Amino acid sequence: MMDNPVTSKPERGKTLVLVLTLLNTVLVAAISALGVDATIRANQGNRDSQYFAIQASGSLIQAGYKSDYDLNTFSRWLGDTQQGLIAGYSGLLQQAAGDQPGFERLTLESQIYQAKADKARSLSVFFVDPAYAPAPNQDQPDFNTYMSDLYASSNALVTKQNSASDAYHHWSSKSDSYVAILTVLAVAFFLLGVAQMAQPRIRMLFSIFAIVVMGIGVLWTLILLVS
């Protein structure tokens, strides 16, 4: 009587299943570690994003106060200069009309306004800072450069905040994918378990299924690692 090779070797293929199980365990362990790492990086990105957002809002508030002060100082200079010019011009008109006391009163008024305007000018960033001071052939300070400098710090913080936010989304998405891969590998564990219990011929079939599922998990992990 000829021996049925299947029934005569019930342990056949069990070593392969064992090796595959060990391999799957190592894969699960490695992917769990990668998942934890991705979660940690996502948390750090989220934290940095919130921290920079707080700083950016503070920087914008400070820029608001600064521009308010600087523009008020400039407008103070402008107002006093114009008042002084008007008083001086009116004085000249009074003098032309023969009103000498009126001329003297308005000239003094003009001098007072001019003194105030001179002080405001000396306190204004638009005249003191060479970066914004009017060029010799221009009347107006360089407001465009001022505005650009004013928000430079806030813009830099917003850029940092955006990149931290992008990092958060990147790592959070990776972390979710690792959870999905672990689920796939859990399916491989189930298939290997069934293979271990099954008849040798069926065992091979389940082992192949498990290898395919493990392959999907490994491929997905590799894609995640290079992305």
Added chain:
Amino acid sequence: MEQTKEKGSRLEIWIAILIALVSLTTALAAWRTANLGSTAGDKVYQGLLDSVKRQAAANNDWQQAYQDAGYERDYLVTLNGVIAQEKSTDQASQEQAAQLRKNLLPGMESLANPTSSKPFAFTSAGLLDVQQRFDQLQAQSSDLSGLDPQASFDLADSFYKEQRWQVVGTILITISLFWLGLSQLSHLRSRVLILILGILVYGFGLVWSVGVEVIFFLQRAGA
């Protein structure tokens, strides 16, 4: 034959005890790993709260500093006008200047320094030094401005770092549990070999976890 059977049964009991021990260790390691993540999260939360509080204090101090600068500017501009009046030969204007100096200017000057006893400083370019006033105000509100969110973030990073390493230990212990379970179920002659492998992995995982815990505890100076 009987002796071999008895030996096998005794080994099964030892493996069962070992599995129970490793299960407890796995649970403990998993708890510690999760706990580290949670502690790091708490530190991040604390750091973010501190940064909100510190930023709110800074916003308030910037507002105060620029408000003071505005009052100081108005005072200095008015003072220059008063000086021009004083220099004039007009009697009425001189009298008006004297009244302004006596009744208006002191009030304007005190408005510019409501919280600081120090007068407003000037930058080397001659502008009002708002940054210095801000620094003075920050020093006065040191309970909020002195908050250090970065310290909490650094501590959180340390816990996250420990969590990363602790995960490796937990995984090793979990793998050892798998091998011990396999040795219990196995009827192969390689049972003892699998058992030794499980014990070795468990020992390595345990030493790793304890080592990580000790190193980070010392690194954080007991925190």
